Amino acid sequence: xxxxxxxxxxxxxxxxxxxxxxxxxxxxxxxxxxxxxxxxxxxxxxxxxxxxxxxxxxxxxxxxxxxxxxxxxxxxxxxxxxxxxxxxxxxxxxxxxxxxxxxxxxxxxxxxxxxxxxxxxxxxxxxxxxxxxxxxxxxxxxxxxxxxxxxxxxxxxxxxxxxxxxxxxxxxxxxxxxxxxxxxxxxxxxxxxxxxxxxxxxxxxxxxxxxxxxxxxxxxxxxxxxxxxxxxxxxxxxxxxxxxxxxxxxxxxxxxxxxxxxxxxxxxxxxxxxxxxxxxxxxxxxxxxxxxxxxxxxxxxxxxxxxxxxxxxxxxxxxxxxxxxxxx
Numbered sequence: 001x002x003x004x005x006x007x008x009x010x011x012x013x014x015x016x017x018x019x020x021x022x023x024x025x026x027x028x029x030x031x032x033x034x035x036x037x038x039x040x041x042x043x044x045x046x047x048x049x050x051x052x053x054x055x056x057x058x059x060x061x062x063x064x065x066x067x068x069x070x071x072x073x074x075x076x077x078x079x080x081x082x083x084x085x086x087x088x089x090x091x092x093x094x095x096x097x098x099x100x101x102x103x104x105x106x107x108x109x110x111x112x113x114x115x116x117x118x119x120x121x122x123x124x125x126x127x128x129x130x131x132x133x134x135x136x137x138x139x140x141x142x143x144x145x146x147x148x149x150x151x152x153x154x155x156x157x158x159x160x161x162x163x164x165x166x167x168x169x170x171x172x173x174x175x176x177x178x179x180x181x182x183x184x185x186x187x188x189x190x191x192x193x194x195x196x197x198x199x200x201x202x203x204x205x206x207x208x209x210x211x212x213x214x215x216x217x218x219x220x221x222x223x224x225x226x227x228x229x230x231x232x233x234x235x236x237x238x239x240x241x242x243x244x245x246x247x248x249x250x251x252x253x254x255x256x257x258x259x260x261x262x263x264x265x266x267x268x269x270x271x272x273x274x275x276x277x278x279x280x281x282x283x284x285x286x287x288x289x290x291x292x293x294x295x296x297x298x299x300x301x302x303x304x305x306x307x308x309x310x311x312x313x314x315x316x317x318x319x320x321x322x323x324x325x326x327x328x
Contacts, residue, residue: 002031003278006048008039010058012251013262013310018058020264020314021271024290027318028283030275042078049079049243056274058267059251069116080240082110082136083143086221087235093295094229094304100205101228104153106144107217109238111136114214132168132213134175141179143239144211148186155187155208156180159196159216169213176211193220200224232304235269244277246270262310263301265291268317290320 009018025032035048039060049055062071069077089102117129141158148156158176162169173190180188191199193216199206200220204227212220225234231250238245250266268291276284294316300306301313 002033003054003280004033004035004052005274005278006045006052006055006245007034007036008045008055008057008060009036010039010248010251011061012059012256014058014060014251016260016310017248017251017262017264017267018056020310021056021267023314024264024268024287024317024321025271025275027321028275028280028287030278030280030283039075042075045075046079049245053243054274054277055243055245056267056270057245057247059248061251073114073116076109076238077114079238079243079245080110081238081245082241083107083140083239084109084217084221085143085147085237085239086225088221088224088228089233090228091233091292091295093292093298093300094232096227096229096233098204098227101224101233103204103207103224104144104147104151104209105212105217105221105224105234106140106147106209107212107221108136108140108214109217110214112214130165130168130215132172134171137172137175138179140213141176141211144176144209145179145183145186148209149183153186153208155189156183157196157207157210158188158190159193159210159212159220160190161193161216163192172213196220197223200227204228232263232266232269235266235273237273246274246277258302260309260311261302263303264310264313265295265301265304286321287317290317293320 009015037044037048039045064070084107086105090096090099111131113130115129115131119127121127144156158173160169160173162173200223204224210220221234225231236247238247248267248270272284272288294313299308299313299316301308
């Protein structure tokens with residue numbers, strides 16, 4: 001039986017990348033019915049995900065008028081996205097500043113600075129409200145510990161600034177400690193966010209699962225990705241109530257990159273996660289192995305320092321999938 005999946009190719013090189021990804025997923029032998037949308041009609045996306053419960057999304061490049069909520073944040077809010085999970089790990093064939101990195105960043109994504117409460121209290125003085133609720137703290141902490149249990153991880157580290165934000169981050173830390181008590185097999189510790197950033201640069205291998213609020217999680221996930229090889233190695237999952245949206249933060253315009261020179265690797269890795277989420281474990285593993293084999297073979301796109309075309313990468317991944325099928 002075919003799986004139905006919501007597909008938003010994205011802007012710029014997104015459509016050419018999505019076409020390559022669709023072909024590679026088909027090469028795994030898994031039948032997917034793609035409900036393709038441009039993503040600009042958020043209500044239509046919501047309707048599709050209410051039916052499919054799972055989606056694959058490229059980067060949407062939209063102007064952000066001054067004083068208006070950026071499209072990406074409005075999009076996440078409308079879909080009820082509350083947690084973003086990014087797996088940061090080294091991939092053979094990609095240069096990195098650090099080796100041995102393999103960690104998850106679990107980021108709350110519904111409140112904090114996403115509340116969007118700002119005002120000018122007096123001329124030249126602006127105040128920004130950081131919203132923290134117990135419900136959201138408990139939800140993201142539970143997600144982090146459940147992920148640690150499911151992935152066989154040994155430690156969850158809560159990232160905070162409770163030495164200054166004694167009430168908001170103080171509650172975030174306290175709730176994470178309360179949730180940790182329900183998972184005695186998983187070690188729990190905590191770290192102040194600025195100290196964490198220094199440690200991530202020096203010893204990123206020291207961390208397993210990082211539990212973060214919204215703003216800190218945004219910063220920490222990119223810092224970790226930078227150490228392990230860039231956005232390519234930090235693909236993400238957006239979680240809402242009864243939906244998972246696999247989102248590619250990587251993209252650009254044809255004018256920037258050139259025709260057929262988009263990088264399909266991040267979205268291919270997301271597609272592997274999507275297949276795993278659908279229960280197609282063997283196909284997910286096969287696609288991930290084919291992506292890694294292509295990278296290890298030196299097939300790098302322009303943004304990775306090579307000159308491989310998008311379709312060239314797709315053809316290589318399909319060949320590796322075919323070889324694996326024959327070998328199997």
